[in-house]
Amino acid sequence: MLSVEEARERILSHITTLSAEDIPLTGALGRILARDAVAGEPLPSFANTAMDGYAVRSVDTLGASPTSPVRLRLAGEVPAGRVYAGRVGAGEAVRILTGAAIPDGADAVLEQERTEVADGIVSLLAEAPAGTNIRPVGDDVRVGDLLAPQGTELGPAEIALLAALGVHPVPVTRRPRVAILSTGDELAPLGEHPGPGQIRESNAPYLAAAVARAGAEPVLLGIARDRTEEIRAKLQQAASADLVLSSGGVSVGDYDLVKQILSEQGSIDFWRVRMRPGKPLAFGLLGATPLLGLPGNPVSAAVTFELFGRPAIRKMLGCRQIERPTVEVVYEGEDIERAERRQFVRTRLTSRGGTLVSGTTGAQGSHIISSLRGATALLIVMEGEGVIRTGDHAQALLLNDAMPWGNE
């Protein structure tokens, strides 16, 4: 049997990062930067005012106070999105609004709350030392600063920053096309009523959603019955994909034609991985396309996808972090016996008084699909002896993008 790490290493060694493409920044949400994004200009690109007020020469403000205001001539204003045409001379003040460029000659802005204006005269009620209320060039970003490294997933904040620096279009890696195949006579497709002895297929819907969440494009091939020609035909459709995910057909079952056909059409290895759920796994090349064969049990398929499929997709995308983060948590629940196989327990994290607490989502059989619902992490019970008890520290792999936990 392979360890989880050995299986992952073997898989990832066959995965290469896809090519880059330039796309509009407005369509880049969730895409992965294909190159470092570096600032080609400073931000702000011109010195501007942090407040509404008056641009002045700081020397002219010396001694100003409410009891002895300094009186300056209102020489003009800076219109929004323009620059002041002239220069602020001695004894002059120029009206200026937040974000507008500091006019030549001025070196401070006194906020309007500390001024009084009447008849073309601005009375300053306070001094404004050089630099007051001025945001200098490059205060936020300097030329050459790394805005986001290659492999960054672009979220709203990264998109705002790239927009502010004019990084548009933006180079991102191509989205992998991931073909999804389910196998087995026992599967009834979505929308059809199962016959006697059949179950409703749920792995393809799960995998399609999880593949999309990983940043790739799912291509549903449907269900292949346990007939040689049908499996061959489906696999041919998969040949143009960047990755093939199959579920079912990799265990020791007598009907596992998939194994036989994969062995014919490519170089596929069948592994037993030292983990629970999800022991049987297949991996190899179908022609030139990597194929990952997941177990048929829904929970096993989900967990092996998270451990092996998602990292493969994230490597294709060139992500900086291929794996989801693991966090240290404090376990709470019934004793769990360590075993020869590493266990991945569906768990829900909560933060209690600043401590991350991990409790299970109930029964953990590999057929208990409801154990996935509400799971926000996989508690990792390492191989070995003894038990893990309430209060023990352990690592947990974050699962759920949307709502990792709530306070108690």
Next chain:
Amino acid sequence: MLSVEEARERILSHITTLSAEDIPLTGALGRILARDAVAGEPLPSFANTAMDGYAVRSVDTLGASPTSPVRLRLAGEVPAGRVYAGRVGAGEAVRILTGAAIPDGADAVLEQERTEVADGIVSLLAEAPAGTNIRPVGDDVRVGDLLAPQGTELGPAEIALLAALGVHPVPVTRRPRVAILSTGDELAPLGEHPGPGQIRESNAPYLAAAVARAGAEPVLLGIARDRTEEIRAKLQQAASADLVLSSGGVSVGDYDLVKQILSEQGSIDFWRVRMRPGKPLAFGLLGATPLLGLPGNPVSAAVTFELFGRPAIRKMLGCRQIERPTVEVVYEGEDIERAERRQFVRTRLTSRGGTLVSGTTGAQGSHIISSLRGATALLIVMEGEGVIRTGDHAQALLLNDAMPWGNE
């Protein structure tokens, strides 16, 4: 000035949940359930085997051991996706593979590792008490069980569960259309070089991405210059949206035509909210469409969207949890002085030894867009006096869907 809670209550009191629509389950990722999803059938729907092996009558296995095997006649097999045509009689065993229906007459399955087969005879090397390796009907889900309540966001796990129970198509709330308008002569649109005194517009790209992440459909109206007709024309385009987000034009600036035109065309209030960043805010109805006017500063726009815009969208979607979760964290960084206004400090959470630690993302000016990058939460510094220091506990509002934190 309004408190954050008062402003939020006033806004949400004008927001109603949108209508429902039935869509295919395969397209439901990220959508919000419009009604409770209840199991109309049990899961599994028939008793089946957890192992590959032999279906038997438990009474026939009494006394079986490696030294004294019980010998049964191999009477047949259960083909995948079918049911056994006959009935397991006394002295008989039927070959069965994981997940297949237990044949009539049998009440246990002995795993194949504990059997030997030769010449149509199955030798049992162990007893199989009644129920051994049998997953009973409804073991995972019973008829009438709540699969997911109304308002649940459908992720991969929920989709798998609904697929397994045949909930397809699925009723979800309509996606809100959110019109996004930027205002101001100082803004250069994406792809154009800013003129003197102009800045690159970054609020609309941010908001479009954040609106999409919130589950709504962004509709970009572009930039309205500071001219009455132009602002009026843009707002007319917005009338068919479910929500309008504008940025800029709501502060005390002299050029804030937007305020004037909004007051003409709808019932819009202008508020000062006791928070930093993001004090000025507008809210009201543009005809019948709610309009939220955010400040123009990029960081203020982002934070006010998170606090007021996103909850409005999530309420339209009928989400169970309108707000993102807040978590208790331990602060680490320079002292922060409490103030009359509530402060929202961009922060990055890490889990250190099971404790959630919150450190700032650097300079926190409302023009420092780079402070948003890498922020995974907003540390909430409540109104009041004194300072918050390293080691103090505080609440933090989770910001980032994708990667809330990593271990140290």
